[in-house]
Amino acid sequence: MATGCPFALDIFAEPEDHAKDPGAQFDFPLMPEGQAYDMGHAPDGTPLFDPRILQSAEFFRNPYPYYRILRDHYPVYHDRLHNTYYVTRYEDITRCYFDDEGFNTIPKGSSSGVLGNTQLELSGVEHRRRRNLYGQHLVGQSLKNRIPAIQRQAREMIEAWDGISDPRVVSMADGVRTVELGMAFANEFPIRVVCEVLGFPKEAQNDFYYWYNSMMSGLGGSETHQQGLEARQHLEDYVEGIVEARRKQPTYLHDEVGNPISKDIISKLCETKVDGDYLSTEEITSNIALVVGGGGETTRGAILNMWHLLLRNPEQFEALRNDDSLWDAAFHETLRHSSSIGGQPRHNTYDVVMHGVRVPAGSLMEMVDFSANHDERVFKDPETFNIFRDDLYTGKILRSGYNKDGRRNHMAFGVGPHLCPGAWISHQEAVEGSRILLKYLKNPRINMERMPKDTDGMSLKPLGIVSVRELHLDYDLA
Amino acid sequence: MTESALPVIGANGVAIPEGTRGDAGFRTYEVFQRERVGQSTPKIKPAQLVSREFADNPYPLLAVLRENYPCYRDWLNNCFWITRYDDVTSILTDGANYETRSKAWRLGIEGFGRDLRTALPVLTAQANAWDASCRRLAESAIADFARRGEADLATEFAARLNMQLWLAMLDPPAESAPQVAALLWRLHRGVSWDPHARWLGAAAADELVAELAPLLEARRQAPGGDLISAVAGLELEGGPAQPQDLVATLLEMDFDTLHGALANLWLALLTNAEEFDKVRGDSRCVKLAVLEAFRHSTPMIAAQRFARHEVERFGRLIPKGGLLVCSVAAANRDPRVFANPDRFIAGRKDICHREARGQYRADGLATGITPGLGPPTKHPAVPEDRPRSLYALTRDAVITASGALLEAVDDMVLADEAKPPSAICRRLGEMHACWHLPVRFRPR
Ligand code: HEM
Numbered sequence: 062m063a064t065g066c067p068f069a070l071d072i073f074a075e076p077e078d079h080a081k082d083p084g085a086q087f088d089f090p091l092m093p094e095g096q097a098y099d100m101g102h103a104p105d106g107t108p109l110f111d112p113r114i115l116q117s118a119e120f121f122r123n124p125y126p127y128y129r130i131l132r133d134h135y136p137v138y139h140d141r142l143h144n145t146y147y148v149t150r151y152e153d154i155t156r157c158y159f160d161d162e163g164f165n166t167i168p169k170g171s172s173s174g175v176l177g178n179t180q181l182e183l184s185g186v187e188h189r190r191r192r193n194l195y196g197q198h199l200v201g202q203s204l205k206n207r208i209p210a211i212q213r214q215a216r217e218m219i220e221a222w223d224g225i226s227d228p229r230v231v232s233m234a235d236g237v238r239t240v241e242l243g244m245a246f247a248n249e250f251p252i253r254v255v256c257e258v259l260g261f262p263k264e265a266q267n268d269f270y271y272w273y274n275s276m277m278s279g280l281g282g283s284e285t286h287q288q289g290l291e292a293r294q295h296l297e298d299y300v301e302g303i304v305e306a307r308r309k310q311p312t313y314l315h316d317e318v319g320n321p322i323s324k325d326i327i328s329k330l331c332e333t334k335v336d337g338d339y340l341s342t343e344e345i346t347s348n349i350a351l352v353v354g355g356g357g358e359t360t361r362g363a364i365l366n367m368w369h370l371l372l373r374n375p376e377q378f379e380a381l382r383n384d385d386s387l388w389d390a391a392f393h394e395t396l397r398h399s400s401s402i403g404g405q406p407r408h409n410t411y412d413v414v415m416h417g418v419r420v421p422a423g424s425l426m427e428m429v430d431f432s433a434n435h436d437e438r439v440f441k442d443p444e445t446f447n448i449f450r451d452d453l454y455t456g457k458i459l460r461s462g463y464n465k466d467g468r469r470n471h472m473a474f475g476v477g478p479h480l481c482p483g484a485w486i487s488h489q490e491a492v493e494g495s496r497i498l499l500k501y502l503k504n505p506r507i508n509m510e511r512m513p514k515d516t517d518g519m520s521l522k523p524l525g526i527v528s529v530r531e532l533h534l535d536y537d538l539a
Numbered sequence: 540m541t542e543s544a545l546p547v548i549g550a551n552g553v554a555i556p557e558g559t560r561g562d563a564g565f566r567t568y569e570v571f572q573r574e575r576v577g578q579s580t581p582k583i584k585p586a587q588l589v590s591r592e593f594a595d596n597p598y599p600l601l602a603v604l605r606e607n608y609p610c611y612r613d614w615l616n617n618c619f620w621i622t623r624y625d626d627v628t629s630i631l632t633d634g635a636n637y638e639t640r641s642k643a644w645r646l647g648i649e650g651f652g653r654d655l656r657t658a659l660p661v662l663t664a665q666a667n668a669w670d671a672s673c674r675r676l677a678e679s680a681i682a683d684f685a686r687r688g689e690a691d692l693a694t695e696f697a698a699r700l701n702m703q704l705w706l707a708m709l710d711p712p713a714e715s716a717p718q719v720a721a722l723l724w725r726l727h728r729g730v731s732w733d734p735h736a737r738w739l740g741a742a743a744a745d746e747l748v749a750e751l752a753p754l755l756e757a758r759r760q761a762p763g764g765d766l767i768s769a770v771a772g773l774e775l776e777g778g779p780a781q782p783q784d785l786v787a788t789l790l791e792m793d794f795d796t797l798h799g800a801l802a803n804l805w806l807a808l809l810t811n812a813e814e815f816d817k818v819r820g821d822s823r824c825v826k827l828a829v830l831e832a833f834r835h836s837t838p839m840i841a842a843q844r845f846a847r848h849e850v851e852r853f854g855r856l857i858p859k860g861g862l863l864v865c866s867v868a869a870a871n872r873d874p875r876v877f878a879n880p881d882r883f884i885a886g887r888k889d890i891c892h893r894e895a896r897g898q899y900r901a902d903g904l905a906t907g908i909t910p911g912l913g914p915p916t917k918h919p920a921v922p923e924d925r926p927r928s929l930y931a932l933t934r935d936a937v938i939t940a941s942g943a944l945l946e947a948v949d950d951m952v953l954a955d956e957a958k959p960p961s962a963i964c965r966r967l968g969e970m971h972a973c974w975h976l977p978v979r980f981r982p983r
Contacts, residue, residue: 084589084590084591084592084593084594084967085586085589085590085967086586086589086590086591100734101734101735103738104738104742109734109735109738110734111733111734112732112734116586116615139647140732141645141731141732142589142616142732142967142968143615143616143617144616144617144618144862145617286579286580286581287579287581290579408858408860419649421640421845421860422859422860423845423846423858423859423860423861424860425617
């Protein structure tokens with residue numbers, strides 16, 4: 062370069078991609094699924110990792126090869142652009158989850174803007190006390206008693222398809238019916254179940270669905286944050302009325318033949334004391350918002366991903382048709398292969414050193430559950446969806462995790478003190494709902510024409526890290 | 540803290556210092572919920588703050604933050620943006636509450652060597668070298684392009700002068716000077732989020748060690764007046780300075796402000812005819828233009844500080860370890876402090892004309908914040924035995940060089956009026972500077 066400066070050397074040789082975009086939104090080329098874009102190599106051969114990839118379209122559709130680079134070369138990756146440390150190996154994440162004193166849950170403040178103060182952000186004793194208040198209603202006998210209600214919800218929704226005239230949801234041609242399983246079923250089903258379990262009147266279900274949608278899209282300081290806050294206010298106004306009523310007159314859940322099972326959750330919460338004080342309406346609302354928020358999107362994604370993966374693996378689907386008990390394995394393998402939640406943020410309370418990286422106290426550490434679930438140190442051939450795999454634990458999810466006979470728990474529900482208390486109910490929803498769906502859907506297959514396509518315009522869009530948003534199915538009418 | 544000092548717990552290499560576990564209990568986010576159900580910040584999206592738009596011209600977006608969300612919680616980039624002048628200066632001068640992390644930490648070579656930047660002989664060596672050679676080096680750079688009647692002031696003048704002042708300070712043998720210059724450049728560019736730059740930077744640190752080790756040894760035996768000799772002669776607690784210490788010191792020193800400020804000053808002059816006239820007509824005005832350039836188009840547009848403990852400020856609770864991005868660019872254009880802040884006015888009335896003290900002020904007037912040059916001293920006067928501050932040194936170098944250029948040429952204009960150059964960040968987080976400034980002129 063004719064700068065006349067004898068010392069210019071490489072000074073003005075601009076890094077090429079930066080000349081194109083000096084900001085963080087560099088347009089990474091879209092790669093074939095499973096292959097990573099070459100972000101360059103250090104002279105010793107170590108692949109480099111460009112943190113801008115984490116916000117790119119490429120990453121959202123094709124994350125796993127990038128997580129592999131992190132696991133293999135940067136198990137604790139310091140992303141200096143987003144001031145975050147990513148922890149990507151199964152064992153490390155497990156350890157951090159169990160130590161909720163060293164790695165606490167403070168950073169979830171981003172969601173509490175909309176949800177309110179919830180147990181998500183609590184730690185230690187405070188957390189345990191509150192969590193038990195809700196947790197007990199989502200497991201064990203009280204849930205078992207609710208299974209018929211879950212099944213009834215599913216049947217009611219499917220039978221309503223006959224009356225749907227919107228062709229984007231349900232349509233018919235030559236004895237073949239096409240449904241978009243999201244709009245026709247999976248988006249709403251989990252919210253209805255949660256409403257039911259919480260003991261809200263049926264009339265409120267549509268409102269809940271709206272509040273839920275608005276709150277979800279308002280998380281994380283997004284553009285629709287304001288709308289999320291408003292929806293949250295409506296939810297609160299509604300819950301307040303219910304709470305006041307239940308404080309005076311508790312109500313009961315009933316089994317299928319009308320016998321009272323127990324007081325519903327809200328009635329119980331109304332008479333619960335923490336630190337000698339009754340729970341405030343605000344506290345009850347926040348945690349209802351959390352259950353509504355935490356139980357919807359996640360379970361929706363699990364149901365759609367499961368059907369998507371099964372129908373793309375017809376021999377596994379066939380096996381499942383012949384053996385009803387395989388649904389449990391299918392559910393867990395779905396969550397291992399393509400969970401609906403990517404990971405959980407933590408703050409380290411102390412300086413920690415992991416894999417030679419010093420993480421100063423108070424840093425944001427992102428525990429990447431997606432990556433843990435694809436850690437080849439734990440799961441063989443992790444990119445393959447295989448409901449018969451012999452290294453995945455497919456029983457009832459345990460807070461203590463599972464590590465016996467060569468089988469490990471997947472990380473989609475987390476593990477340890479914050480393990481998702483909705484794990485069992487979402488399992489029931491997905492499995493019971495799918496069993497019933499299968500009864501109605503004769504010879505189901507993916508309608509390739511209507512499905513969103515990948516970059517080649519032909520193959521299906523990969524699941525990536527956002528779950529399938531729409532799943533168009535054809536089936537024969539009996 | 541090194542890894543070996545920590546007990547390793549578990550088979551997965553995780554270590555937590557046992558001693559520190561006792562002092563912290565559980566903390567909940569409830570205390571952070573000042574806004575009961577969250578604050579809406581619809582006027583800006585965090586992605587905009589790491590966009591090309593921002594890298595090219597951060598000022599409009601920063602004004603949105605400053606005027607609406609003076610302590611903006613950015614969830615995407617996990618930081619708080621501080622944008623008002625008094626807020627920024629209050630953080631930059633508060634080492635008790637906010638930690639400055641070293642460039643070595645940011646480059647990922649923490650513990651590489653000792654930072655000896657503030658040792659008196661080191662400061663003196665830099666001041667002497669710059670004072671002795673600035674005028675001469677500026678004149679020789681000008682001589683190299685003057686007869687052409689055209690030049691790129693950003694590269695041939697600003698970047699070159701900065702690099703040559705550094706070389707004058709280190710005084711390497713002529714044959715290795717280009718290599719040392721290139722390594723220094725890569726070393727400082729490595730303080731970045733960019734993996735390529737970081738790798739090159741870390742490698743440059745090692746190469747510099749190899750390149751400078753023999754010099755350090757030689758000058759221990761036969762010292763000169765240069766910075767390497769000064770480092771070699773230091774009496775240090777842990778034994779004499781090693782080549783790694785020398786390189787660690789060079790890394791922590793400010794590398795950008797002189798280069799960027801000189802380029803940005805000339806960009807401002809060439810795009811503000813009235814102000815340029817003022818400066819050409821009165822050589823004392825050069826100094827005022829330089830002070831204004833430090834304010835109006837400071838090259839280091841932000842400084843990072845981390846909360847040492849949970850601290851309540853700006854109506855918020857900043858958690859321990861929280862990152863505060865002190866936006867110097869926003870602060871320097873805060874209308875609460877400077878009238879017409881977006882205008883470049885040499886000799887404006889509301890900026891102080893002498894070196895600021897304490898809270899970035901002198902005579903009750905604010906100064907342009909230049910974070911690379913360190914906070915202003917709290918002492919009322921510079922002690923006799925100390926060289927001038929880095930701020931004064933840098934300011935004077937820009938003044939001297941600009942004065943020399945004004946004397947050497949006439950009728951300087953932008954080479955292409957139709958395509959006026961601008962200041963940009965070539966890479967997000969790097970200095971905001973004019974990287975190409977083609978001009979035409981008449982040599983005297
Ligand atoms: C497939 C569906 C689901 C997935 C993948 C999922 C996943 C998770 C994950 C990863 C966590 C965070 C754990 C942590 O911070 O370490 C969590 C927490 C939580 N989930 Fe779920 N969840 C699902 C369904 C549900 C359902 C149906 C409900 C409620 C009915 C629910 C309620 C909650 C609550 C209340 C928490 C907070 C627990 C705490 O912090 O103690 N989730 N979930």
